[in-house]
Amino acid sequence: MDVSYYLISLLNGLSVGLLLFMLASGLTLIFSMMGVLNFAHASFYMLGAYVAYTISAVIGFWWALLLAPPIVGALGAAFERYALRRVHKFGHVPELLITFGLSYIVLEVVGLVWGRQSVNFRPPESLRGPLFTIIDHVGSLGFAWGEPPAECKGVANVICTQFPSFRAFGMGIAMLMLVSLWLLLTRTRIGLVIQAALTHPQMAESLGHNVPRVLMLVFGGGTALAALAGVIGGALRVTEPSMAQAVGAVVFAVIVIGGMGSLAGAFVASVLLGVLDSFAVGSDQSLLDLFRVLHMAVTPESFGYALWSVKISQVAAILPYLLLVLILIFRPKGLFGTREG
Amino acid sequence: MKFTHRLFGLPIAASLALVSGVAFAQAGQTVKVAFIDPLSGPFANVGQNILKSWQFVADKLSPNAAGVKFQFVPFDNKGSPQESLNALKAAIDQGIRYVVQGNGSGAAAAIEGAVAKYNERNPGKEVLYVNYAAVDPSLTNEHCNYWHFRIDADTTMKMEALTSFMKDQPDVHKVYIIGQNYSHGQQVSRYFKEDIKRKRPDVQIVGDDLHPIGQVKDFAPYVAKIKASGADSVVTGNWGQDLTLLIKAAHDAGLNANFYTYYASTSGVPTAMAQGVGGKVRMVAYAYNSLPGPSIKIQDEFKKKFNDDWYTTATYTGVVMLADAMAKAKSTDPVKVAAALEGLHFKSFNGEVEMRKSDHQLQQSLYISEWRKADAKNPYSVENTGYNFQKVKEIPAYVASTPTSCQMKRPS
Numbered sequence: 001m002d003v004s005y006y007l008i009s010l011l012n013g014l015s016v017g018l019l020l021f022m023l024a025s026g027l028t029l030i031f032s033m034m035g036v037l038n039f040a041h042a043s044f045y046m047l048g049a050y051v052a053y054t055i056s057a058v059i060g061f062w063w064a065l066l067l068a069p070p071i072v073g074a075l076g077a078a079f080e081r082y083a084l085r086r087v088h089k090f091g092h093v094p095e096l097l098i099t100f101g102l103s104y105i106v107l108e109v110v111g112l113v114w115g116r117q118s119v120n121f122r123p124p125e126s127l128r129g130p131l132f133t134i135i136d137h138v139g140s141l142g143f144a145w146g147e148p149p150a151e152c153k154g155v156a157n158v159i160c161t162q163f164p165s166f167r168a169f170g171m172g173i174a175m176l177m178l179v180s181l182w183l184l185l186t187r188t189r190i191g192l193v194i195q196a197a198l199t200h201p202q203m204a205e206s207l208g209h210n211v212p213r214v215l216m217l218v219f220g221g222g223t224a225l226a227a228l229a230g231v232i233g234g235a236l237r238v239t240e241p242s243m244a245q246a247v248g249a250v251v252f253a254v255i256v257i258g259g260m261g262s263l264a265g266a267f268v269a270s271v272l273l274g275v276l277d278s279f280a281v282g283s284d285q286s287l288l289d290l291f292r293v294l295h296m297a298v299t300p301e302s303f304g305y306a307l308w309s310v311k312i313s314q315v316a317a318i319l320p321y322l323l324l325v326l327i328l329i330f331r332p333k334g335l336f337g338t339r340e341g
Numbered sequence: 342m343k344f345t346h347r348l349f350g351l352p353i354a355a356s357l358a359l360v361s362g363v364a365f366a367q368a369g370q371t372v373k374v375a376f377i378d379p380l381s382g383p384f385a386n387v388g389q390n391i392l393k394s395w396q397f398v399a400d401k402l403s404p405n406a407a408g409v410k411f412q413f414v415p416f417d418n419k420g421s422p423q424e425s426l427n428a429l430k431a432a433i434d435q436g437i438r439y440v441v442q443g444n445g446s447g448a449a450a451a452i453e454g455a456v457a458k459y460n461e462r463n464p465g466k467e468v469l470y471v472n473y474a475a476v477d478p479s480l481t482n483e484h485c486n487y488w489h490f491r492i493d494a495d496t497t498m499k500m501e502a503l504t505s506f507m508k509d510q511p512d513v514h515k516v517y518i519i520g521q522n523y524s525h526g527q528q529v530s531r532y533f534k535e536d537i538k539r540k541r542p543d544v545q546i547v548g549d550d551l552h553p554i555g556q557v558k559d560f561a562p563y564v565a566k567i568k569a570s571g572a573d574s575v576v577t578g579n580w581g582q583d584l585t586l587l588i589k590a591a592h593d594a595g596l597n598a599n600f601y602t603y604y605a606s607t608s609g610v611p612t613a614m615a616q617g618v619g620g621k622v623r624m625v626a627y628a629y630n631s632l633p634g635p636s637i638k639i640q641d642e643f644k645k646k647f648n649d650d651w652y653t654t655a656t657y658t659g660v661v662m663l664a665d666a667m668a669k670a671k672s673t674d675p676v677k678v679a680a681a682l683e684g685l686h687f688k689s690f691n692g693e694v695e696m697r698k699s700d701h702q703l704q705q706s707l708y709i710s711e712w713r714k715a716d717a718k719n720p721y722s723v724e725n726t727g728y729n730f731q732k733v734k735e736i737p738a739y740v741a742s743t744p745t746s747c748q749m750k751r752p753s
Contacts, residue, residue, distance in 0.1 A: 005569035008594070012561040116381040117389060118582065118609070128616075130595065148595055161568055162595035167561075237558040238582065242382055246558055281552075281562035282569070313566075314522065317553050 004136035008161045009278045015167045017274025018174035019236070022229035023247060024254040024266040025181060026222030032261030033198055033218045036084075036092060039099040041226055042248035043106035048072045048227025049234025049243065050114050053121040061124035061235070068231050069224040076223025080216045103244065110241050118240035123166040130162030170232040177225065178267065185263075194218060253320040257327050259337020268335060273320050280316035367673045368408030372663075374439040375432035377425055377452065380417035383555035384444060386608040387581040388417075391473075391653045395441065397643055398656045405664035409673060413441075420444065420555065422451035429455055433468060438675050441659060443474025443493065444580075446524045450480060457486045460752075469675035471663070473655040476603070477524045478532075478743075481700040485747035488675075490682055490696060492658045492703045494627060496528045496578070497743040502707040502736040503601055503625040504536035507544075507574070512599070515547045517572035519563060521554035521583055529578035529603070547572050555583060560590035567591075572598050573620075580604035588613040588622075595619060605712060606652040606723065606730060614712055615726035622712040623733065627691055628654040629710035630721040630729040636690040640721060650723055658689040658703065662696065676752075694738070700747035707741045709734040 027041045052061075052068035079102065087094040122128070135142040135152065136159040152160035185191040196204040197214045205211045234243065254273060258265025287308040291298045298308055327334060376395060378388040392415050399411035414437060416428035425448040432440060442452055449472050460467045472480065472491045476499065481491055494502075507513050518533055520526025530549055537544050547570040550563060557563070564587070567575060575598050579587055584604060591598070597619035605614065605624040614622055628636060636654050643651035663678070665687045670677035684698035694705040710730035715722055721729045 002569060005565055008565045008568075009562060012559075012565060016559060111381070117385045118383075120612075130593070133595065152595075159568060159571070160595060161565070162593065164593040167593075238383075238586065240383065240385075240582075243558070246556070278562045278565075282566040284548075314551055317556060 002136055002159065003141055004134045004159055004161050005282070007134055007141075008163065009282055010275060011163055011167075013275030013278030014271060015171050015274070016277060017271035018171050019229055019233050020247070020250065020254055020274055021267050021270035022174050022177060022232070023226055023251045024258070024270050025178070025263060026225035027251055028255045028258070028261055028263060028266045030219055030222040031255065033194075033215055034084075034088075034095070036095045036099070037252070038219075038222070039096065039248075040079075040102040040106060041099075041223070042244040042251060043103045044072055044076055044223040044226040045230040045233065045247060046110060046241070046244040047075070047106060048230025049121060049239045050110055050119070050230075051227070052231040052234060053114075053119050053239055056121065056124075065228075065231050069227040072227035072230075073220045073224025076226075077216050077220030079223075080219035084219070085212060085216075103248075107241060107244065114241075116241055118238045121234050121239040123169075123235045127166040127169055129165055131165040131168045132163055134161045134163070136160070166236060170236055173228070173232060177228065181225075181263070190217075250320055253324040255334075256324055257320075257334055259334025262334065262336040262338065265334055265336030273323070276319055276323075277316055280319055281313050283312045286311045366671050367667055369410075370673050371410045371412055372439060372667075372673050373412050373414055373435075373437045374441055375416055375429070375435075375437045376413045377416045377418050377428045377432065377440060377442045377448070378444045379420040380415060382419050383583075384420050384581040387444060390608045390649055391443070391656070393647055393649065394643070394651050394653045394656045395659070397646070397651070398639060399660045401639055401642065402657070402660050402664070405660065405668075407664045407667035407673075409664065409667055411660060411663070418442075418448055420448065422447045425451050426455050429459075429468075433459065433466075438466070438468050439663070440468060440470045441473055442470070443472060443653075443655075446475040446477035446480065449475030449477065450484065450524070453480055453484065453486050453489045456488050460488055467675045467679070469679050471659050473653065473659055475525075477528060479524070481702040482746045485700050485745070485749060487701070487749055487751055488679060490662075490679075490701045490703075492655050492662065492696075494705065494707055494741060495702060495743070496525070496532055498741045499603060499625045499707065500529070500532040500536050501743060502709065502741050503576075504533065504540050505736060505740070506623070506625075506709040506734045507537065507601065508540040513541070513544055513574050515545050515570070515572045516574045516576055517548040517550075517567045517570055517598070518546065518576045519548070519550045519552070519567070519587070520578045522551035523554055526551055526554070526578055529576070533576050552583075555581075557583065558586065560587045561594065563587070564590045564594045564596055567598065568594060568596055574599045574601060576601045578603045580607045582609060585609040585613045588618060589616070592616050592618060599623065601625075606650070608650075608652075608724075611650070611712075611724040611726055611728065615724070615728055618712075624710050624712070624730060625707060626710065626730075627658075627705050627707055628652075629708050629732045630723065631719040631731065632691060632708070634690045634692070637721075639690075648725075652723075654690055658691075658694065658705075661687055661689055662703075697745075699749060700745035701749075702745065704738045704742055706738050707736045708732050709736070 023045055030038050048068050051071055052064035055067055056064035083098055087098050133144045133148040148160045193209050194214055197211045201211050254269045255266055258269030288298055376392050379385055380388045395413045416432055418425040418428045429452055452470055456468050456470045470489050474493045476493055476496045478495045478497045518530045520529050599620035600622040602624045605622050640651050666678045666681040666685055667673050670681035682696050685696045691706055694703055697704050711733045712728055713731045715727055715729050719729050719731045723729045
């Protein structure tokens with residue numbers, strides 16, 4: 001293991017984490033406004049990818065990036081206006097169930113419209129190459145923009161690792177989104193109204209603000225953010241009907257770990273999980289190594305050897321949920337949460 | 342002139358009528374075959390392609406030796422062993438008595454076991470299972486069953502072939518093994534390590550990784566690890582999306598290693614490879630694109646009809662095998678056909694092959710092919726990329742053959 005490995009793993013982890021954050025930010029906003037977990041949130045992520053795929057086939061990727069989030073956001077707002085608001089008066093459980101139902105409907109609709117196979121949605125031509133190359137000589141580290149330089153080819157003891165442009169682009173979009181979201185919520189009038197409606201809905205209403213409309217706006221905005229993540233995630237990974245399910249569970253882990261309703265918490269938890277996953281996949285340590293350090297003799301004949309010899313890389317996929325359980329036990333309000341329990 | 346025609350024509354017509362009337366009691370029947378494989382989810386593209394392949398080949402080879410018509414009925418098992426059992430039950434309820442399945446040894450083991458139990462409990466309604474791609478050796482060894490017939494080569498055979506090629510490659514020093522975390526991926530790792538230790542003890546295994554099947558959407562961390570290990574070769578049994586995304590991530594990170602694969606021809610992978618791979622991609626299989634014989638023509642016709650690739654050429658083997666066995670048994674009854682299949686020699690697209698009686702494992706030649714640009718000798722364009730798989734080594738059936746520990750129990 002060398003420096004360039006740690007660097008590239010960190011970058012990979014950050015890019016996954018920021019993608020997660022784009023999803024989690026919308027979800028946590030909606031939760032803090034309505035007190036409702038939107039089970040269909042990842043479905044809007046998937047819709048974003050598919051809508052962008054269709055648009056990009058006609059007028060190109062950049063238009064897709066621009067148009068898909070507002071289109072999906074409008075769908076989200078309409079869902080809030082015509083479905084969620086109607087069941088609101090019956091309490092939280094029906095609200096939860098209706099979003100749950102929606103996730104199934106979206107899944108089936110996507111299957112009907114775009115088929116059950118993955119579609120070929122890829123980054124634009126200009127972002128397909130590497131952004132920079134990390135050159136790792138023995139003992140020294142160098143960088144080169146664009147394609148790997150000549151020294152990478154054929155020279156021994158040089159490890160060149162490229163970082164794809166589109167990953168960097170996705171990270172940039174997420175950062176941009178984070179900053180503008182923060183500015184919107186803290187520095188603008190509409191942001192103040194949203195914050196007021198968050199904590200004191202009755203007071204905001206009696207001051208003449210249309211709180212239901214604010215809710216609709218937040219729901220639409222949250223789903224638009226999910227769709228934006230979908231455009232990036234769909235092109236970076238695979239656009240397929242199971243993509244919602246693939247991120248859905250992790251996003252819930254993110255907002256619980258970060259603290260329900262906390263934007264800062266969602267950010268920290270996303271990045272934490274992204275980096276954790278990236279390094280966990282790369283480490284071959286197992287409990288056996290721990291026993292060795294403790295001078296305990298464990299052989300293949302020992303009790304539970306199969307369990308002790310499981311490598312961290314093999315359990316990488318369950319680490320977010322392990323962390324989720326630990327957080328729920330020891331700090332139920334999450335890392336940055338304000339609510340108890 | 343007219344007279345001579347009639348003179349010669351009559352006995353020929355009469356003998357034809359005799360043959361079809363007497364020998365082909367099963368002729369004209371439609372045999373329904375249940376196709377149980379993933380038709381949704383991460384491996385849907387592979388399943389959809391192979392479903393088309395079976396029906397297309399069956400239609401192309403019609404009229405076949407038995408004079409029967411094969412109709413493939415799709416059942417989606419979503420890649421899961423549990424769903425496979427539901428699909429099998431649905432197929433049996435529809436009166437279907439032939440089953441083909443291949444994608445996933447987990448599903449294969451479930452079907453093999455369920456078919457065995459069903460046949461034991463329902464004499465007279467037996468079901469016959471043709472496994473065209475699940476390569477877990479246990480299916481024809483410790484868990485072998487009379488009603489299961491495998492027409493792909495199992496992992497021990499493929500690894501024997503692959504390592505016999507790799508041992509002669511001077512640039513193989515550090516090998517990284519990565520696979521899907523289920524029986525198939527684990528066995529690829531196990532048999533590669535065993536075989537290479539025997540043939541090239543100097544080769545160093547610098548990594549041995551298993552990842553969840555169909556769940557990993559971002560292989561960048563795995564590729565970073567491969568890169569850090571300094572591997573010059575990657576051995577993987579991955580297929581479908583798990584290989585597509587691995588190749589994609591390797592390209593993005595600029596990994597400079599050769600890939601030794603089982604399933605680089607499966608849907609989606611060729612397109613990813615055409616974007617560029619740091620090293621060469623080699624594949625061990627029972628076929629390659631310009632293999633002389635009937636497969637070239639079918640491959641072209643399949644492309645013309647579906648704009649897709651016919652890479653599961655075992656479908657040809659399967660159709661010919663069933664038709665020949667039905668002709669030999671003079672029946673479409675799975676009981677008689679299974680008996681006829683034991684030790685059956687027949688001519689497939691890759692020459693004379695044998696369904697070994699002792700374990701129902703087809704014995705056939707294997708080939709190592711390399712992903713290269715199409716040329717005059719190898720004109721086919723896989724997934725319209727301008728590349729194809731070209732032969733670099735042939736391993737005859739008797740070399741690729743591996744012993745079996747199967748103690749076959751035959752119905753009395």
